[in-house]
Each structure stands twice: as structure tokens, then as C-alpha cells.
Amino acid sequence: MSPTTNAGLSNPGSISSLALVFGDDRNRGALRDALDSQGFASAAFDSVQNLWDSLSSGRRYDALIACADKAWSPRRWVNLRSMVKLPILVVVSRDALELASTFDDESINGERIEFATAPVDGAELAMRLRLLHSRRNGTNAPPVEEDLIWGSFHFKRQARVVLVDGVEVRLQPREFEVALILFQNLGKVIGRAEIEAQLFDRPASPGSRVLDVHVTRVRRKLSLGPEKGVRLLTIYGVGYRLVALNPPSEARSG
Template sequence: MRIALLEDELEQAQNIQNLLAERSYQCDSFETGQAFLSAVTHRSYDLLILDWQIPDMSGIDVLRNVRTQMDWPIPVVFLTQRDSEEDVVKALDAGADDYLAKPARPAELLARIGALARRSQPDSQKATLQYGPFQIDIRSRTIHLHEEELVLTDKDFDLTLFLFQNQGRLLTREMLLERVWGMTNDINTRTVDTHMSRLRRRLGIKPENGFRIKTIYQRGYRLEAMQNAPENTHTDADSIPSAG
């Protein structure tokens, strides 16, 4: 799990990063709200931890920006010295999912983060995932459409799994390259465009099968479930070209 931390006190930020690393969580720390917002808009994070009092804006303002700009309900935890009931209510009303006062007990912080992660990704512990006519077997790394196995490359599988687990969420090209290809610097985003075009055909992503991959101009892609999609039927016309 990848976490973005907003904390302007470097020693505290380092302590939190070290704690999260013990659970194999990757944590990037930011000292200002602007740097934090820029990062979460262009990179892929699974959970956010916010301080309230930071140099350039309040944590509440950062949270409101996150909820306005991001198109999926990423879990957000406030970790701050402000502990009045009024502050807790204000943060929760603004869209926070949890609230802890500093200094947080390490075991409790990890437990809260783990609970939010499980709640936001309920399918993450399952071996087989079903999305309409698509069945994804994580252990065997196979995908079936209408019970027929598709012929896909390893990268096809990784990209498909990431798309379905994040359906409805805008995924920038940078996010996809980072999470699927493991690349972060000096990368050509045309790699994603080429692969996505080919994947549409290989998977049979079309209204008849209940999903579409929408291209968001100059930003990335979003897998969307189709509303009022035709009833799923399997005919010869539905056969998917192999990866060969």
C-alpha cells in the first residue's frame, strides 16, 4: 500500500515513515499543502495522512481540495495535535475517514490504517474476482470472459487487474506506469497509450460486456461500468484476439 503523508515537522515525518515501513507500507512525506496536492493528483496513492497545521494552508483546505479534485473516495486520516470535539467534527464533516490526536500510539495508528485499507479495497484478499462477465483468478493469473480464458501477457494481466480494482477512478498515465510497469522517471507515456489500445481489443472491453475504458484527454484512463448495458451473451462475435 502506498501512503502520502502531509507533515511539516521532519522528525515526526521520519518517525511515521519508519513505523509504516515496518508493515511494508511505502510512504512519501510532504511539508506543504501545495506539494502534497501536486503529488496526489499525479501519482497513485491508496491512503492519505494529513496534519492540520502546515505552513501554506490548513489541513482542512487540503482535504477539501482532495475531495474536489479526486474522483474516487481515497481514505484520509487526520493526525494532528488539535483534539477538541469541534475540530474532530469539522474534519469528519469535510470528508476525513478517521481522526487521531498526536502523539498517536503506534499500534493504534497501524490498526486504523489497516482497517481503512481493508474497507476501501474489500476484494484485495480474494483469490478470484468477478466483474460482470469477467473473472480474474489472482493465483493462476488468468482472466476469463464468459467462462472462456483469454490469452494475455503478464503485463496485460497486471494492467487489467489494476483497472478493475480501481474502476471508476481516473488513472493517469504516470500512475499506470508507476504501479504496473514500476517506472517513475524518464518514461515515455506512449507506452501506456499503445498498451491500452491493444488491451481493449484483447479483453473485449465494450458495452455488450458491461464496461468501457474511457480516455480522459491529456490525463489518463478510467474503466467505467456501463449503465443499462445489454444482457451479456456469448456468441462467435465475442471472441477475443489472442496475444500472439
């Protein structure tokens, strides 16, 4: 789905451009109308993948509004927080208020996150977004995730991009996560179930080849072979193992 964008007015020095994700067209439409009334620009997406594609094309947003409804799952939250590093306003629908308990304290404390209950008017949205802006510029901002560097591979976690020999290689969000998991576990056998649990909202169907497709693309895009000092092994019936060949150094954060 191509994002639709409202022109909106600018709020200099504050949050002014927003991305909306999840929920249905009706819920997102109501939120965008409320944002319009307060002069915010917005774009709507029905999945993290579509949002990621927009970010990868160069679009920039000051904050994210996530619609939490009956279709919400804890894994969806984990995927969102791992792929998109933006302040988040979670708008919980009235028929799904029990979802509030799924946001554990550990994932919220110190994070740039606010909550509201739908329906929410423009004035309250503006107030919540001002709070997000204050947190973003305050002392409670979350620590910056350190990059992971090994040989010619440089994983920039905040930007969710990887450089190979200094050149950015474009990976899709789940491809990035697969590659990062492999390098974080260099030399170890990583089970399929363990990787899939970090990638998907629900267990993969028996016989699913989705993970294999992601791994194949990562292998090709990052040229994971002897020329890069690594070899990616498929452990049939178990998972994968990324092996260092004459490693230049241990994987490190930087």
C-alpha cells in the first residue's frame, strides 16, 4: 500500500511530521483528521514494512503513532521497537484496553513513549506529542544502541543499515535482523525457531521457507563468503551458523 500524505503545517522546533501504523483505515483516518486540525503533517501505513520502505526512500518523521487494537500482539510491539527508532504515541482502542498490560514496565521506563485511548481529539493528541517532544530532548532519552563492527561489516543499529567496506547495503527490515542475529552469534549454531521467534508475530507454519528466503538474500547481498572472511553454514534440520575464517578481530560494539 502506498502511503498517503497530508501537507499539514510545520511546528518548528517540535514534532511536526508523523507516521501512523497499524489499525484499520477508519481508525487511521480519524487520527489523521485530528492531526490535521492541529497543523501536523502525517502519512499512514498498514505495516512496519511499508513504513520502513518510506524511511529507506529518504522520508523522515519526527514521531510515530501506533494504533493498538484487537489485532495487536506483543511480538508486533517488539518488531516495531526493533525496526523503528522514533518516539511513539500508542493509541489503544476502547475495545482493547486490556492491551495496556502487555507493555511491560521494562520496555517503557526511560523510553520515549506516550499512551492515549481512542477516540482522541486533536487537542489531546497535540498535548501527548508535546510530552513526547519534551522526553526526546530531556534527560530520560533511552541510551543509543551501539553499532556492531566485524571486519568489513558495520551494523548501524540506530539507522538499521549495514555498511560493507564502507558502502551501504540496503536490506529489508527482517533481512537486517537476520544478519544482525548471525553476527551477534558468530561461531554459534542458531536454531531456526530461535531466529523465527525474533522475526515474526506468530510461529512459522510447518515447512515454511520464509526464513530460508531471508537468509539467502542476506548471504547474497552481504557476500557472506571467504572473500569477506566468513562462511554461512546451513545446519540442516537445525538452523544456521556464521563462521569466521581467519577473523581480523572479534565482533565488537562501537
